[in-house]
Amino acid sequence: MPLAPPAPSLPRPGILGRAFGVLFFLIAVVIFGIGIFNAANAAGVIGTHGTLTVKNCWVERGTRHSRGHTVCGGTFRSDDGNVVDEDASISAAVPPGSKVSVQRAADWYVRTGFGEAARWIAMFFLGWLVLAFGMAFAVTGMFPRDAAQVGMITREISDARVGTVRKWIVRGSLAGTAICLLLTPFTGS
Template sequence: MMQPELTPLATAPQLPRPGVLGRALGGLFFVLALVVFGFGLYNAAHAAGVAGTSGTLTVERCWVKHGSRGSSDTTECGGTFRSDDGKVKDDQASVRADLKPGNKVSVQQAGDWYVQTGFGETTKWLAAFFLGWLVVAFGTAFAATGMFPRSGMHVALITRSISGTPAGRLRKWFVWGGLAGAGVCLLLTLAAWLAS
């Protein structure tokens, strides 16, 4: 009986060399995470009524805003905003929500836009804050090793290369904390939505 000829297995991809580009990529993820943290906390503070000018938006019209490539369409409603203290009136106010003309909704003025208030809205924005933790976790391996990935396989190898190290343990805490925090916040948002 003849033995089949053995063929060499494909060579495993090599890890990229550490360098400034990998650390810059890690830094970019940290900056992106700070933006996500700030955006989530800023809007959560307004939705909780801690920041901004509180008032009521009376809906006059709604429209569908078509998303760019890959993003979904959203419904926005506009009308007149009146602050609770009567000092601010804005006839061009709008909020991202699916409402009916004539509805009155509690909002907080947040700069040039308006955020709905309430428990469910607050937890929704806090979920975005926790998703920022996942962005940090993704960038940790690149910042720690200095390796710049050139393929999806490199991403997996670089991430695996830090397991068991202090950076790997930190990354794990960010992943689990981000998933748990976002999950709890989204469940609370869903519960608030179902209760209303």
């Protein structure tokens, strides 16, 4: 008669668990920043507006777990004519010869329009999920060793005030992401 494996138990609180929670906070802050910065560019609030005339497109291979993505390159010309970049590129699949409205953001280009801004805002809301995931570890100081312990740690805080805040962050994240992604197909982007 085989013995049942021991039931998983909660890990002991420590600095490693808190550091794990802080790591998720830092990742969330980076996601927030990328989302808001690119949304502001896509909305035309910051950056240099212009047109990218597409010369050619290619597929940049991803990792073994992703197919890669299409990149189109060509010439960027700002609306005022002061900035010309012969080596501009965007992550998009558009036919060669197309003129794409873009915003120059630092060293890269972002397509403009309401739909594009909504997609980047959706990324901002997804950062909330990352933040919510890490909250349980930061608050309890528990570092999970497996998926069962992740669930146990999350249940441990579910009745506490931080658990309630976490639930609202998750709900806000899912609602915000869904609304943003629902708006994108209707914008012509």
